[in-house]
Amino acid sequence: MDTTQLESGQDFKNLNSSYVIFICIPDIFKKGLGKYTFENLCLENPEIKLNNRAYKYFFIARNYDKLLNEQQKAFMKCMLSNESSSTFTEKIIRMVKNAKHNTQWRNSFMEFERQLAYSFREGKAEGRDEKAVEASVELLKKGVAPEIIAECVKLPLETVLELEKGINDFEKN
Numbered sequence: 001m002d003t004t005q006l007e008s009g010q011d012f013k014n015l016n017s018s019y020v021i022f023i024c025i026p027d028i029f030k031k032g033l034g035k036y037t038f039e040n041l042c043l044e045n046p047e048i049k050l051n052n053r054a055y056k057y058f059f060i061a062r063n064y065d066k067l068l069n070e071q072q073k074a075f076m077k078c079m080l081s082n083e084s085s086s087t088f089t090e091k092i093i094r095m096v097k098n099a100k101h102n103t104q105w106r107n108s109f110m111e112f113e114r115q116l117a118y119s120f121r122e123g124k125a126e127g128r129d130e131k132a133v134e135a136s137v138e139l140l141k142k143g144v145a146p147e148i149i150a151e152c153v154k155l156p157l158e159t160v161l162e163l164e165k166g167i168n169d170f171e172k173n
Contacts, residue, residue, distance in 0.1 A: 017053035023079060027060045034066030034076075035059050129155075133163065140164050 029036055036058040040050035059067075064076030074086040084090040099105050132153040139149045146164055150157040 022058045034063040
């Protein structure tokens with residue numbers, strides 16, 4: 001998030017504060033707190049803070065009773081039960097209901113979800129292809145025939161032959 005806040009050559013002190021909030025139902029840290037707050041610290045000496053004003057908050061819904069702020073407690077209770085216990089949570093529930101009935105918003109959200117799923121699948125496919133290429137290179141170095149490699153790693157024969165040519169050219173130089 002910080003990389004988009006500063007232009008090249010700008011001073012570090014010009015960074016804006018950033019807050020990332022995670023709302024978790026279970027206590028993922030298993031220490032019984034209602035809220036865990038993180039900021040960047042030196043691992044060798046945790047008393048030294050980076051002071052980049054980047055904060056991460058993990059709110060644990062199941063531990064809402066341990067929160068000090070009444071609005072936070074009401075919100076976490078609402079997350080667990082979908083029932084309001086304050087004017088704040090009543091407003092949230094009303095906004096969620098309105099969003100559910102807003103077809104333009106729903107369509108935009110569904111398009112976003114579709115794009116996210118597509119990007120995830122593409123990333124998975126790219127990851128598989130990278131592993132197949134790595135395996136092919138190793139097998140080519142061991143003298144396995146390109147036709148066998150292509151069949152086993154599910155890459156086109158042309159791709160394996162190009163890899164073989166690249167290895168041969170590299171070894172010549």
